[in-house]
Amino acid sequence: MADEATTQGERSAPHRSTSDLSERQRIVLRAVVEDYVLNAIPVGSQALVDRYGLLVSSATVRSAMAELEALGLLSHPHTSAGRVPSDLGYRIYVESLMRESALDNADQLMIRHQFSQVQLTSNEWLRLAASILATSTRSAAVVTPARARRAKYGHIQLVELSDQTRMAVLVLGDGNVVQRRLDRGAIDRLAQGQATSQAELDAAAAALNAELSGLSAPQVRRRATKLNPLPAHVAEVVAQMLEEADHIAVEEVFTDGIVNVLEQPEFAEGAKLRGVLEVLQRSDFLEQLVPVLTRRGGVTVIIGHENVNDAMHEVSLVFAPYGNTDSALGLLGVLGPTRMPYPRAIPTVRYLSTLMNELISSHSGETHD
Amino acid sequence: MADEATTQGERSAPHRSTSDLSERQRIVLRAVVEDYVLNAIPVGSQALVDRYGLLVSSATVRSAMAELEALGLLSHPHTSAGRVPSDLGYRIYVESLMRESALDNADQLMIRHQFSQVQLTSNEWLRLAASILATSTRSAAVVTPARARRAKYGHIQLVELSDQTRMAVLVLGDGNVVQRRLDRGAIDRLAQGQATSQAELDAAAAALNAELSGLSAPQVRRRATKLNPLPAHVAEVVAQMLEEADHIAVEEVFTDGIVNVLEQPEFAEGAKLRGVLEVLQRSDFLEQLVPVLTRRGGVTVIIGHENVNDAMHEVSLVFAPYGNTDSALGLLGVLGPTRMPYPRAIPTVRYLSTLMNELISSHSGETHD
DNA sequence: ATTAGCACTCTCACCATTAGAGTGCTAACG
DNA sequence: CGTTAGCACTCTAATGGTGAGAGTGCTAAT
Secondary structure (H helix, E strand, C coil), X not given: CHHXXXXXXXXXXXXXXXXXXXXXXXXXXXXXXXXXXXXXXXXXXXXXXXXXXXXXXXXXHHHHHHHHHHCCCEECCCCCCCEEECHHHHHHHHHHHCCCCCCCHHHHHHHHHHHHHCCCCHHHHHHHHHHHHHHHHCCEEEECCCECCCCXXXXXXXXXXXXXXXXEEEEEXXXXXXXXXXXXXHHXXXXXXXXXXXXXXXXXXXXXXXXXXXXXXXXHHHHHCCCXXXXXXXXXXXXXXXXXXXXXXXXXXXXXXXXXXXXXXXXXXXXHHHHHHHHHHCCCHHHXXXXXXXXXXXXXXXXXXXXXXXXXXXXXXXXXXXXXXXXXXXXXXXXXXXXXXXHHHHHHHHXXXXXHHHHHHCCCCCCCC | CHHHCECCHHHCCCCCCHHHCCHHHHHHHHHHHHHHHHHCCCECHHHHHHHHCCCCCHHHHHHHHHHHHHCCCEECCCCCCCEEECHHHHHHHHHHHCCCCCCCHHHHHHHHHHHHHCCCCHHHHHHHHHHHHHHHHCCEEEECCCECCCCCEEEEEEEECCCCCEEEEEEECCCCEEEEEECHHHHHHHCCCCCCCHHHHHHHHHHHHHXXXXXXXXXXXXXXXCCCHHHHHHHHHHHHHHHHHCCCCHHHCEEECHHHHHHCHHHCCHHHHHHHXXXXXXXXXXXXXHHHHHHHCCCEEXXXXXXXXXXXXXXXXXXXXXXXXXXXXXXXXXXXXXXXXXXXXXXXXXXXXXXXXXXXXXXXXXXCC
């Protein structure tokens, strides 16, 4: 169960397993991590025996700590300070020291209940998921809508809004909707030089819907050559829309709880804060995440320097994909300081990803409650 | 021209006009504001004569400053510090001291050019507007899409996405699009208990489009009673969608340049920062802004405590509405510290609002370039 | 009305000192 | 041999004192 949560850390050479550690080292490391996660102050040997009922003296703990430091799992801000887990220390903790449990039943019910309260809009689901993640892990949450890897044509609607404006509304195969204004001049020229009527637009839309269903951008382009001038022109626009939809658009990413992160003492000063905020605003780090997440499925934890993105060396990610891997894929997870409550974050992310799966794949069938 | 930029400060009793001030006071106040806006450090009498070529001695300036302080336009962090403008001081400055010019031609062209580069998506426009505002004023920019005060039915499309999923995509009268999943169970029951086909959905959509065009939520509800079961059921959903669209949804607000604000020295420490960020995230302050902005049109400046929202006593807003006041209305503007470069922000906001007007009302007609 | 001069106030940077926390080492102990 | 008590050592963080500098407000002279 706990080993589902793994990492992209495979390149960092010696994959140190828990078996390298003595029982005492394991206990001490776990205690250090948990204490530091809780209090954000480097933890000393004495504090550890006091607070965790260890049956040995502080001196013994000290030597264990020294060993762990030699292994690179703990570090030392300065001579007379307590120990702090290193990224690698957190990694070992996450992989084999952490007592991870599934989300308890009360929490699960509470979350389900919130979802049942909400309107059937997928945007509302996403917002809610982000909000739940953020409050329950006290980190920043990020949720992207589920989208097909390659956008496919679903169904189009051409609307005359006013004399001046015609609009194309394209429903993608994955249920997402993209819209675009049409250049009226170009359209009218194609339709016998007259102002196009709604009827003509409907006819064009019907032609497109008959021809293009399920096609991707290049396929649409190829097929367009066989159409009449007006539908052909729109088909080109459609192809562009499909291409754009192939990226995760920042505007569609739901985030919540950014303040949770900024409140953490490690981001008290401006510089680091700025970096985090910038990353979070333009959420392009998500694009880099997609391949990693899909390759392994389940919950992925990326701790500090394990992240390839320089700006994120001070933070950890706990993310999972959701949705049907090939037809529609979304990402969801939390971002927080490396000093993150992993035993809480991981099950929450896991649970929410399965929940979103249910919602997305079979909404209407069974009622889940 | 400068008096277009006014405020909601009318309730604060003595509307002190510029005529109350001597010429010297005016010069000193202007210099203090401009220096402080530039350097963010309280400005002393000596610095003022040095930097602004005043032909008087520092002692004279000091007495002028003392007068201004008595009038409540300047204030004094502590005995031996320089002066800082008060909210009221900024107000006077904005209303009658500031040398505001229209945006110069180069800037205008540069902005227009950027808009011409971009795809015809209205979302892209909004994003671009936010980005331009943010970079050119070095503040946080906020742009909402233009939406009708009361959402009106435009055109609907009912799509069968998969066996399980049917979706309603509603184009509003103002060109915005809202979507919603339909409860398949309910629908099938209405359609003779069979799985509804795309053809049936199309028929229902056609019926709705014929009946509901231009109607608001309550009107749709009333009309629904006269429809067949399936369209009637969808009409109810439509009414709900229209109602939801009547709020400014946070998800649709485009912000940019938040970091610009957080970099400002006045937000160096955590507490204030937190407030600002929270306000900016859940952008409900915009709702409060709508009536004020529409009542007066043009650019509105709200400085520090003039804002009714407690969390925004440390910041200033420079906002303008855009769009056709009755058919579709959007907001755009910047948020920054009270120490804001008003002479730059105001013309920029003004220009962008007129530009968005052009884009929105007649996009296709004339080419603007 | 303006200005030079001056006493006064307050901040800020600098320094020294100290208390406390925590370590690492060593020697003693079971 | 692992564990522990004891102790010297190091580093931080808080405290307080000092002095320079900036800026004011007042007064008296121009």
